[in-house]
Amino acid sequence: MPLRYKKEITLKDGQDCLLRSAVAEDAQEILEHQRITSAETDFMARYPDEICDTPEKEAYLLQAVEADPHSIMLSxxxxxxLAGSASVFTDKVHSRCGHRGDFGISVKQKYWNEGIGSALLQACLEAAQRAGLEQVELGVVDTNLRAFHLYRRFGFQIYxxxxNAFRYRDGSYAGEYEMVCKFSEQK
Ligand SMILES: CC(C)(COP(=O)(O)OP(=O)(O)OC[C@H]1O[C@@H](n2cnc3c(N)ncnc32)[C@H](O)[C@@H]1OP(=O)(O)O)[C@@H](O)C(=O)NCCC(=O)NCCS
Incomplete structure (x- = not known):
């Protein structure tokens, strides 16, 4: 069964926020969101100019995620x-890795600290558990304190x-904490 999600929440500033599964029609807006959030910090894996998929290709990928019972992408x-986006992707090719999910998230800077990141992460973890995954993993740049705080709060541990996980265009480097959230260890 595909992992469909839809929920209304109220943000810390009182605004309404709709969380729902991403669909193919979101493709253009998601690409724009990725370009914006990749430019706002040094914490994302790609530079904005490396986000070159066409809306058609992105729509195709979103359709594949929609049909995949073990992956989720939320907007x-x-x-x-579109204020935020988060995903859990599972390796469909190698069954030995099928119990693991890979988490990613981005919220536009003007919406930070309103609770969107927490709501997206919680929804992704719930969906991952429903899908039968046993653990969700991620990497986070060691200076990304906001994200690190969030991950710790939801039970991720550094392993x-x-x-030098990232090498920037100016020649500097950043290290990355590798973290895992094991559902069997959740209280
Ligand atoms: C990390 C990110 C997803 C968080 O989203 P968000 O919507 O701001 O998250 P929330 O509002 O739910 O929670 C933010 C938390 O960080 C805390 N926080 C804010 N600034 C902080 C700082 N400098 N150090 C530690 N914690 C901080 C807030 O107090 C809040 O925690 P609380 O709810 O326990 O009070 C968002 O900032 C983002 O997209 N950043 C850029 C892209 C990125 O870093 N992605 C993750 C890559 S691994």
Whole structure:
């Protein structure tokens, strides 16, 4: 069964926010969101100019996620605008890794600290558990304190540190904490 999700929440500032599964029609807006959020911090894996998929290709990928019972991609809308996006993707090719999910998230800077990241993460973890996954994993740049705080609050633990995980265009590097949330260890 595909993992469909839809929920209305109230943000810390009182605004309404709709969380729902991403659909193919969101493709253009999601690409724009990825370009914006990739430019706002040094914490995302891609530079904005490396987000070159066409809306058609993105729509195709979104359709594949919609049909996949073990993956989820959620969008958060405030006043009809895409404010945040989060996903859990599972390796469908290698069955030995089928119990693991890979988490990613981005919220536009103007919506930070309103609770969107928490709501997206919670929804993704619930969906991952419903899908039968046993753990969700991620990597986070070691200076990304906001994200790190969020992940710890939802039960992620550090299992490693990857030095020089990112090399930036100016020649500097950033290390990354590797984190895992094991559902069997959740209270
Ligand atoms: C990380 C991110 C997803 C968080 O989203 P968000 O909507 O701001 O998250 P929330 O509002 O739900 O929660 C933010 C939490 O960080 C806390 N926080 C804010 N600034 C902080 C800081 N400098 N250090 C530690 N914690 C901080 C807030 O107090 C809040 O925690 P609380 O709810 O326990 O009070 C968002 O900032 C983002 O997209 N950042 C850029 C992209 C990115 O870093 N993605 C993750 C890559 S691994």
């Amino acid at each position: 958060a809308f405030v006043s009809g605008n 490693g540190m990857l030095p």
